[in-house]
Amino acid sequence: MIAFGPVPSRRLGKSLGVNNIPRKVCTYDCVYCQIGKTELLSVDRRNFFKVDRIIKEVSKRAKSSKFDYITFVPDGEPTLDINLEEEIKALKDLGKIAVITNASLLWIEEVREALYQADWVSVKIDAATKETWKKIDRPHPSLSFDRVIEGIRKFSEGFNGISVSETMLVSNYNDSEDELEEIASLLKDLNLSKAYISTPTRPPAYDVKPASDDALDRAYMLISSRGIDVEILSRPEVGFFDIGDDPKKGILSITAVHPMRETDLVRALKEKGYDFSVVEKLLSEKRLEVLEYGGVKFYRKR
Numbered sequence: 690m691i692a693f694g695p696v697p698s699r700r701l702g703k704s705l706g707v708n709n710i711p712r713k714v715c716t717y718d719c720v721y722c723q724i725g726k727t728e729l730l731s732v733d734r735r736n737f738f739k740v741d742r743i744i745k746e747v748s749k750r751a752k753s754s755k756f757d758y759i760t761f762v763p764d765g766e767p768t769l770d771i772n773l774e775e776e777i778k779a780l781k782d783l784g785k786i787a788v789i790t791n792a793s794l795l796w797i798e799e800v801r802e803a804l805y806q807a808d809w810v811s812v813k814i815d816a817a818t819k820e821t822w823k824k825i826d827r828p829h830p831s832l833s834f835d836r837v838i839e840g841i842r843k844f845s846e847g848f849n850g851i852s853v854s855e856t857m858l859v860s861n862y863n864d865s866e867d868e869l870e871e872i873a874s875l876l877k878d879l880n881l882s883k884a885y886i887s888t889p890t891r892p893p894a895y896d897v898k899p900a901s902d903d904a905l906d907r908a909y910m911l912i913s914s915r916g917i918d919v920e921i922l923s924r925p926e927v928g929f930f931d932i933g934d935d936p937k938k939g940i941l942s943i944t945a946v947h948p949m950r951e952t953d954l955v956r957a958l959k960e961k962g963y964d965f966s967v968v969e970k971l972l973s974e975k976r977l978e979v980l981e982y983g984g985v986k987f988y989r990k991r
Contacts, residue, residue, distance in 0.1 A: 690942035691743050692750035696930050699922050700853070700885065701787055701809070702757035707747055708946055709776065710765030711737055716793040717766070718827035719815075721859050723891040723948055724764045724989070732794065732829045734771040743772075744779045751783045754931065758787040758809060764946045768794045774803035785809065789855075793832055795840030804844065809851045811885075812841050816863055817871035825862045838875070845880040853883045855922075858900035858908060859893075869908045877915040884912055887922040891948045892982040892989070899983075930957040936967045941976060941990050948980070948989040 691708050698704040714737075718727035747759060759780055761767040768790050770776070777786050785808040792812035794800045804810050816822035819834040828837075845852050856872060858864045863872070876884050886908050888899035900908075905921050912919040930953050932939030940957075943949060949957070958967060968988065971977035978991045 690746065690938055691738060692747045693939070693942035693946065694750075694931055695754050695756040696943060696947055698758075698760070700811070701760060703755060704758050704760040704762070704787070705747070705751060705754055705756040705784075706943075706946060707743065707759060707761045707776075707780075708763040708942065709738060709743055709761055709767055709770045709773070710763035712764050712945065714765040714769060715791075716769065716829050716832065717791050718894070719791075719857075720825055720827065720862065720893065720895040720897050721857055721889045722894040723889070724894070724946065726894045727765075727827075730829050731769065732831055734769050734794070734797075734800075736772060737770055740772045740775055740779070743776050747780055748783060750933075756784065758785050759783060760787040760789065761807075762787075762789045762946060766791055766793065768800045768803065774799075774806055777803065777806040781806070787811070791826070792841050792844075793828060793837050795844045796833075796836045797840070801840070801844045801847065805848055805850075807850060809853070810844075810848065811853050811855050812844070812881075814841070814854045814856050814872065814876065814879075817868065817875040821863050821868055825857075825859060842879060851882045852880070853885060854879070854881050855885045855887060856908070858886060858888045858904055860898040860900050860904075862897065864900040864904040864908075866907060869904070869911050872908070873911040873915050873917075876912055876917055882918070884917050884919045885922050886912070886919065890983070892980040892987055929960060930954075932957045932961060934961070936961060936963050937971060940968070940971065940988075944977065944988055945990040948987040951986040951988065954988055 693706045695703040713728040787809040
């Protein structure tokens with residue numbers, strides 16, 4: 690399913706998701722990715738799904754849902770979709786549009802033009818040095834750190850909507866005081882509405898650990914001292930995950946992008962009048978997998 694949810698978002702309220710990229714086609718292979726390891730590392734923008742199909746599926750879902758944003762948040766990098774601008778323009782009549790991007794292709798003018806059509810855009814800034822960027826985000830070898838940062842700068846200067854950054858802090862990767870100082874300085878030079886700091890709260894692609902509370906607090910103090918509006922995202926979302934009228938499809942479409950805690954999954958099933966046997970069936974069919982992280986059970990599409 691291309692359209693999924695709505696799902697609760699810590700930044701956007703109720704988010705109606707758009708999965709416009711096939712599984713794990715991405716420009717990065719981030720060590721902390723909640724969806725798993727990148728299966729196709731690529732920087733080639735191309736057609737993935739027919740534009741008509743995306744518009745039709747999102748429109749249908751929007752008619753039966755209440756949401757705050759229609760959010761392009763696929764299980765890959767959304768700007769790899771060469772039709773992104775056309776899709777955003779076509780869906781704007783349905784509501785406000787958000788895009789969550791790793792910002793790796795913003796140095797391309799066509800990508801910036803596509804995102805200028807959105808109302809809210811989140812860009813990833815996990816590092817302020819090339820060495821840390823390569824270590825944590827594991828980019829496609831053709832990408833240049835300096836060019837990526839310049840692309841973010843150009844986009845932030847030309848965007849009329851709300852632009853925010855997200856920095857994912859990972860223990861022993863980018864949580865040292867020196868690195869945090871440089872990230873704070875970099876953020877100060879960008880024309881962003883807000884900076885979000887987070888740390889992995891779901892099972893990561895690689896064996897990494899979340900940053901400590903002390904590191905999160907240090908990052909908050911360093912960034913806010915530069916006069917930047919900053920917020921720490923360290924708690925689970927609060928709200929209802931809408932799995933729709935077909936529980937199997939709904940669960941798989943959400944967990945392909947957004948691994949679900951067992952408590953959220955039980956509640957979502959109960960809201961629609963189903964029991965946990967739906968999940969047990971998906972597990973037996975090997976279409977769903979269960980993982981544990983921080984003592985919590987999560988369910989993710991295989």
